[in-house]
Amino acid sequence: MRTAVLLEPTEFELQDRPRPSPGPDEVLVAVRDVGICGSDVHYYEHGRIGDYVVEDPLILGHESAGEVVEVGENVTDHEPGDRVALEPGVPCRRCAHCKRGDYHLCEGVRFMATPPHDGAFAEYVSWPADFAYTLPESVSTTEGALCEPLSVGIHACRRGDVGTGDTVLITGAGPIGLMVMEAARAAGATDVILTDVVEEKLDFADERGADLTVNVTERDLNASVAEYTDGVGADVVVEASGAEPSIQSTLDVVRRGGTVVLVGLASEAEVPLDVLELIDNEIDVHGSFRYKNTYDAAVDLLADGEVDVEGIVDFESELEDIDDAFRRAMEPTAVKGMISLDS
Numbered sequence: 419m420r421t422a423v424l425l426e427p428t429e430f431e432l433q434d435r436p437r438p439s440p441g442p443d444e445v446l447v448a449v450r451d452v453g454i455c456g457s458d459v460h461y462y463e464h465g466r467i468g469d470y471v472v473e474d475p476l477i478l479g480h481e482s483a484g485e486v487v488e489v490g491e492n493v494t495d496h497e498p499g500d501r502v503a504l505e506p507g508v509p510c511r512r513c514a515h516c517k518r519g520d521y522h523l524c525e526g527v528r529f530m531a532t533p534p535h536d537g538a539f540a541e542y543v544s545w546p547a548d549f550a551y552t553l554p555e556s557v558s559t560t561e562g563a564l565c566e567p568l569s570v571g572i573h574a575c576r577r578g579d580v581g582t583g584d585t586v587l588i589t590g591a592g593p594i595g596l597m598v599m600e601a602a603r604a605a606g607a608t609d610v611i612l613t614d615v616v617e618e619k620l621d622f623a624d625e626r627g628a629d630l631t632v633n634v635t636e637r638d639l640n641a642s643v644a645e646y647t648d649g650v651g652a653d654v655v656v657e658a659s660g661a662e663p664s665i666q667s668t669l670d671v672v673r674r675g676g677t678v679v680l681v682g683l684a685s686e687a688e689v690p691l692d693v694l695e696l697i698d699n700e701i702d703v704h705g706s707f708r709y710k711n712t713y714d715a716a717v718d719l720l721a722d723g724e725v726d727v728e729g730i731v732d733f734e735s736e737l738e739d740i741d742d743a744f745r746r747a748m749e750p751t752a753v754k755g756m757i758s759l760d761s
């Protein structure tokens with residue numbers, strides 16, 4: 419099968435590798451669509467994310483969907499021809515975190531495209547059947563692949579307990595910020611504010627229905643939020659940029675008694691936050707790591723037309739053009755690139 423393998427930073431090689439066989443509890447999936455995520459781009463550029471280092475050639479790509487072509491002997495709920503979205507993180511199922519239901523926190527998780535585990539820029543992937551979610555006729559495999567970033571958005575909104583009538587401020591209008599906007603709307607938020615430092619990103623967020631966008635390089639965020647919320651502040655602030663000044667600004671724009679959800683990964687592990695402000699204003703601060711139990715919800719939201727994910731795709735490429743696609747994904751105005759495979 420054809421694969422795109424990252425040999426070292428900025429160097430992909432197209433390789434033919436043996437097609438995998440499904441294990442007894444697995445499905446073999448002919449991959450159709452794979453999104454390019456910021457973490458793929460980071461591995462491509464730098465060869466590492468924190469402690470995760472690409473030491474051996476690695477297949478990137480963890481936002482994927484395709485068609486089942488073969489099933490293992492124990493698999494009863496999938497059959498060849500099913501179109502499925504693949505949840506990329508498979509936990510050990512046995513540790514304390516898995517047993518209490520926090521399988522996304524499993525320390526033995528096998529997460530696609532996180533070294534040393536290969537991802538989905540390949541013609542075929544063999545994957546546990548219970549981490550493959552059947553897509554109804556109305557949901558495309560592009561949308562199936564984008565269940566992954568949508569899941570990050572759903573989980574962040576669940577962590578922030580976003581509810582009916584809420585005003586949600588999202589810092590960072592990249593794909594994750596945009597997916598948080600979709601999930602927040604689906605959860606009942608009536609007012610969504612997005613910030614960014616790139617005007618084109620905010621124009622795009624406007625087109626997608628943001629109620630207010632703020633370019634923080636040009637306008638004072640506190641004043642803009644105060645004006646929009648009559649001085650109250652946002653009910654929930656979801657930080658989706660990873661930029662230190664943005665993380666610090668969250669406490670200034672959340673309302674007293676509100677919630678801050680940190681999704682963006684800061685380049686520095688330590689970011690000063692005013693704990694007295696946090697205590698005085700009784701602000702809940704939550705980390706949000708990947709997701710759990712979101713794929714069924716994501717597929718249902720897509721089937722019901724409650725969210726739009728396909729609209730964030732700004733370019734598509736073939737596997738053979740993966741180098742160009744990654745270079746394009748690195749442009750500051752790029753939002754979401756997809757690699758399409760036709761087996």
Ligand SMILES: NC(=O)c1ccc[n+]([C@@H]2O[C@H](COP(=O)([O-])OP(=O)(O)OC[C@H]3O[C@@H](n4cnc5c(N)ncnc54)[C@H](O)[C@@H]3O)[C@@H](O)[C@H]2O)c1
Binds near residue numbers: 570593658659663
């Ligand atoms: N916690 C998780 O599970 C999880 C999952 C996926 C991604 N992430 C992280 O979430 C963040 C967003 O992901 P993405 O793929 O959308 O990244 P991205 O880089 O495409 O988007 C980030 C956006 O933030 C904007 N930005 C930069 N500085 C800013 C500032 N000071 N204020 C407001 N906006 C600013 C950028 O212009 C960009 O549009 C990244 O840090 C990523 O690593 C976390």
Ligand SMILES: C[C@@H](O)[C@H](N)C(=O)O
Binds near residue numbers: 455532566567708
């Ligand atoms: C969750 C996923 O999208 C993220 N990029 C990660 O590797 O954790």
